[in-house]
Amino acid sequence: MVKSIVIAASFFQATVAIDYLGGWIEPAHQQCVDICKNSKATPGCFGPADxxxxxxxxxxxxxxxxxxxxxxxxxxxxxxxxxxxxTITHQNVNKYPNVKSELMIHGLWPDYINGYPGCCNVTDTIINQPFDASKFSTKYPDLFKEMTDEWVDPSIGNSTEQLCQGYNHEFQKHGICYGAFNSDFDLAAKQYFKAVLDVNTRLKSKAQQIAKWATASATPTTTIADIAALYPKNINILCSTVSGEKPNRLVSVRTCFDKSPPLKDNCNADDTL
Incomplete structure (x- = not known):
């Protein structure tokens, strides 16, 4: 049986989400909220106790x-x-504009075969903390420009808010697990963000084809098989059933990489195709 999914366009409406702890510490607006302050020390594991x-x-x-x-x-x-x-990261947000009918970066996540790390500490004494968002855009202007071009969350008002609400969330939760330089969290953030953008670039042609399908007609529909065929290895395609539409609607594409590319053969079996 051919499984079809809708890749429909957007409309201008008000949005609500969970009241997630994140963003800038107010009112100073000089430092990001430490999202990992109360995180657990153990990873999320799917397998048996051994x-x-x-x-x-x-x-x-x-x-x-x-x-x-x-x-x-x-x-x-x-x-x-x-x-x-x-994404489990958004506070209640304002009306969003008409967004592009294309894939956006959520994040690049280090994973285990049967689980995942999160909010990693560098050592027992160097504890996970935010990068310096107040200086990042001037410290690494070229990188920040590329991030604001290629890694945009439509529900976050501007690039300044994105620094803490989006980028720091991904860095603290996943980026330090990717790599660290002792207590130099700015350098670790730079390394992680460059890795995210590099992987995204490798998949640019696939994302562009999905965007073309999305604008091909007033009610664009494709199949899981067509999307999967764009990629040289197995991927995970997640669909949304929130509104009860049939066919379901495309919500996410997940692609896996070995520590050193090429693409990993398959994403974790616990993810849903």
Whole structure:
């Protein structure tokens, strides 16, 4: 049976999501909220108690593969309208503009074979903390410009808000697990963000084809098989059933990479195709 999914465009409406702790510390607006302050010290594991995942210390660079999550912008915004946040990172947001019918970067996540790390500490004494968002754009202007061009969350008002609400969230939760330079969190953030953009560039032609399909007609529809055929290896395609439409709507494409590319053969089996 051919499984069809809708890749529809967006509309201008008000959105609601969860009241997630994040963004800038107010009123100074000089430092990001530490989202990992109360995080657990153990990884999330799917396997039995004797699985290697349970013995992980959640340290930088100690992971098995990387997963890039790309979210289809229009459906992401529609789901927010229904109070469903697939990223689990958004506060209540204002009306969003008409967004491009294309995939956007969510994040690049270090993963274990049977689980995942999060909010890694560098060592027992160098604890996870935000990068210096107040200086990042002037310290690394070229990188910041590329990030604001290629890594945009339509529900976040501007690039200044994106620094803490979006980029720091991904860095603290996933980026330090990717790699660290002792207590130099700005350098670790630079390394991680460059890696995210590099992986995104490798998949640019695939995302462009999905965008073409999305604008091909008033009611664009494609199949899971057509999307999967764009990629040289197996991927995960996640669909939204929030509004009860049939066929379901595309919400996310997940692609996996070994520590050193090429693409990993398959994403984690616990993700849904």
């Amino acid at each position: 699985d290697a995942c349970h013995k992980k210390l959640q340290r930088p660079g100690d992971y098995d593969y990387l997963m890039l999550d790309q979210i289809y912008q229009p459906q992401f915004c529609r789901d927010l309208l229904n109070g469903v946040d697939s």
